[in-house]
Each structure stands twice: as structure tokens, then as C-alpha cells.
Amino acid sequence: MSEAAASPAFRRTEPDVRRLSLIEACARVLARNGAAGASVRAIAQEAGASVGLVGHYFGGVDALVAATYEHVDRRVAEALDLAVAEAGPAPQDRLEAFVMASFAPPIADTALLATWIAFWSLVTARKDIARQHDEQYALYRARLEALLGDCGVPVSARRRHAIAVTALVDGLWLELCxxxxxxxxxxxxxxxxGFLASITSSGR
Incomplete structure (x- = not known):
């Protein structure tokens, strides 16, 4: 294929690449400077882009931060999904893999923690971030409930156990990082x- 023929396809993908570069730059700025330091200028400088490019793709810093929150959460979800897929068909192995993935890279990472803390700091200040937070944690707990159900935990106990496992994982992850x-x-x-074994063996 000639260079001239390949060029239009390249130009079509370029906006996605630029958008992603801004999101990744925003995540690095949030990790380094916190939410208060995530200005349009700081993010554009980190990305090696113009200030106007942030407005072009996102309209402003608030939408960029929200898109970054979604992107980071998706990366975590993909890492969890991969761990479960690699665990094989046994329900207990799949449940353990889902939980244990939080204690290994790329999730057990100080830079990811710093970015996540910046997002958490915005939950009480911005309704859109609070909504994202609620939706993301609901999806995480729903996945846990499904995995617990596969292990024989009755429906009546799944929600309570999913909340408990989530709290345990969050606490251990925070301290580990x-x-x-x-x-x-x-x-x-x-x-x-040990905690998983206690709730899946008792079925209560």
C-alpha cells in the first residue's frame, strides 16, 4: 500500500490518539499535583499540546477529569477481567483471581493510588464525579455478587458479602500502596x- 493511500486512515485515528494523550496526561497531573493542580494549562503542558486542544476535545477541564476517571476505572476493570479469564472455569478460582488482582500490578501501584485519591477528593465537590463513583462501585460489587453466586453463596447474603469484600480489598490495597x-x-x-473461604464455605 502506498503512503498516500495509508495517510487518510492515519488521519482518522489521530483524533483518538490525541484525545487519549490528554487523558493520560490528566491522570499523571492528578497523581502528581492532586485535583487542585489539574489545570488546563498544566495538563496541556504535560501532554505537549496546546491549551486550545483541551477545549476542542473536552470543552474544559471538568469534562477531561471525568473522562480520565472513566478511563482509569476501565483500565482497572480490564485488569480484573483478565485475571478472571486466566483463572480458568472453577468458580472459587475465578472469585479469588478477581480479588487478588488488586494486590498486584497494574492495580497495586502508587501512581494509580495517587490518581484515585484525586478522584475521591472530588466526590463531595462535584455531582458528576459522585455519580461516576457510585456507578463504578456498583458495577464492581455486582461483579463480586455474580462471582459469589457462582460459588454457592445464597442470594440473600451476596450483597452484604460483596460490600464486605469490597471494604476489605480497598483497605488492604490502600495500605499496601x-x-x-x-x-x-x-x-x-x-x-x-481466608475471608473469601469463610464466606463461601459457610454460605451465610
Missing amino acids: LSPGCFTAGEARDIAR
């Missing part, structure tokens, strides 16, 4: 594995 010297990823997995 913030203070990795306090305990190891292996210890986090052992703690989570």
Missing part, C-alpha cells in the same frame, strides 16, 4: 483468601 513496608502483597492475598 501507602505503606508497603507494613505487610506484603502475599500477606494481603492470604488475608483476603
Whole structure:
């Protein structure tokens, strides 16, 4: 294929590449500077782009931050889905893989934690971020409920157990990223594995 023939296809994909570069730059700025430091100028500079490009693709910094929140959450969800897919068909293995993935890269990452903290800081200040937060955690818990159901946990107990597992994972993940010297990823997995065994074996 000639260069001239390939050029139009390249130009069609270029806007998506530029949009993604702004989102990734926004995530880095949020991790480094927090939500208060995520200005249009700072993000554009990080991306090596013009300030006007942010307005062109997102209309402003608020929409860019929201798009970045969605993008980061999707990356986490993809990592969880991959872990479950690689675990095989056994329900208990799939449940464990879903939970244990939070204690290994790319989820157990200090930069990801810093970005996530910036998002959390906006939950009480912005209704759109609060809505995203609620939707994302609802999807996470729904996935957990389905995996717990596959392990024989009755319907009446799934929601309660999903909330408990989510709280356990969040707490261990936070401490593992913030203070990795306090305990190891292996210890986090052992703690989570023991809790999963207790709720799937009792069925209550």
C-alpha cells in the first residue's frame, strides 16, 4: 500500500490518539499535583499540546477529569477481567483471581493510588464525579455478587458479602500502596483468601 493511500486512515485515528494523550496526561497531573493542580494549562503542558486542544476535545477541564476517571476505572476493570479469564472455569478460582488482582500490578501501584485519591477528593465537590463513583462501585460489587453466586453463596447474603469484600480489598490495597513496608502483597492475598473461604464455605 502506498503512503498516500495509508495517510487518510492515519488521519482518522489521530483524533483518538490525541484525545487519549490528554487523558493520560490528566491522570499523571492528578497523581502528581492532586485535583487542585489539574489545570488546563498544566495538563496541556504535560501532554505537549496546546491549551486550545483541551477545549476542542473536552470543552474544559471538568469534562477531561471525568473522562480520565472513566478511563482509569476501565483500565482497572480490564485488569480484573483478565485475571478472571486466566483463572480458568472453577468458580472459587475465578472469585479469588478477581480479588487478588488488586494486590498486584497494574492495580497495586502508587501512581494509580495517587490518581484515585484525586478522584475521591472530588466526590463531595462535584455531582458528576459522585455519580461516576457510585456507578463504578456498583458495577464492581455486582461483579463480586455474580462471582459469589457462582460459588454457592445464597442470594440473600451476596450483597452484604460483596460490600464486605469490597471494604476489605480497598483497605488492604490502600495500605499496601501507602505503606508497603507494613505487610506484603502475599500477606494481603492470604488475608483476603481466608475471608473469601469463610464466606463461601459457610454460605451465610
